[in-house]
Amino acid sequence: MTEETNGKPVQQLDHHKHMDYVQAVINRLAGNSFLMKGWALTVSSGLLGFAVSGNKPLLALVAALPALVFWIQDTYFLRQERAFREMFDDIAAQNLVGFKIKPGPYAEKQSWKIFWSVSLFWFYGSIVGVSLLVWAVMAFSVSAARVQPHLLNW
Template sequence: MTALSEGSGAGVGGRAPLDADRIKHLEFIQATITRLGTNSFLVKGWALTLAAGLLALSASRLSWQLAAVGVVPLLCFWHLDCFFLRQERAFRRLYDAARVPDSTVEVLSMNVAPYLARMPWPEVWLTPTLLLFYTPLLLADLALVVIAL
């Protein structure tokens, strides 16, 4: 049994241990963070599958229209992935704020609005992980549009 889950005594680092409600709250937040990470992974899988399929089809037919159509869903997947990453970061900030014993975060509150307000969309859109995944797909799609013209 860890110091966080014991009912009495000093906690980690001499701080008071967290109560059961606070621990359950942290578990809820962590489950949400995990779910958002899984959703982001699935979105990347769908984006790659769709982009590869449309690129293969448009390359075999040398159709700039098909290649151009592939840009739209790719941008939509990028935006959706950005949404999940932004939410995940907000929940991580909520977790950090809720994990301290003298936290001002309401127990079992999942409100991340104060954290989202300090996280602009362009900052998340231009995250290296998203740029390194979506930019090559987008460039390949645009290159095929130019070649097929």
């Protein structure tokens, strides 16, 4: 089965192959997002572990930084993934012909407000929140120990 586009016949198999290419990019972006979450949890947990074991409250505060960096990176991947999904829909509806894979116009439509999406906010926000909580508890414990050392010796 062929269709006429720009004076050239486009095979139905070519159309589906174009969709496969874009779907492969979507899958890769989703995999990258999964890796970002794994690295964020690993690095932040490691820093929190060192902070608690070494009694270093400032290191607990630093543990929030990798989570924030990975959160921004993951936001970029999610924006790109949504752009490619929109492109995929246009290819499926045959609104986009040829083998062009240019996400630019689609990415421009995607807002950075995705940063606050439920899937990102609860994951990365909880890492940042736990880091801040550990920092606050440790900072209070250290300052309380300096003021009244007998309160911490039960």
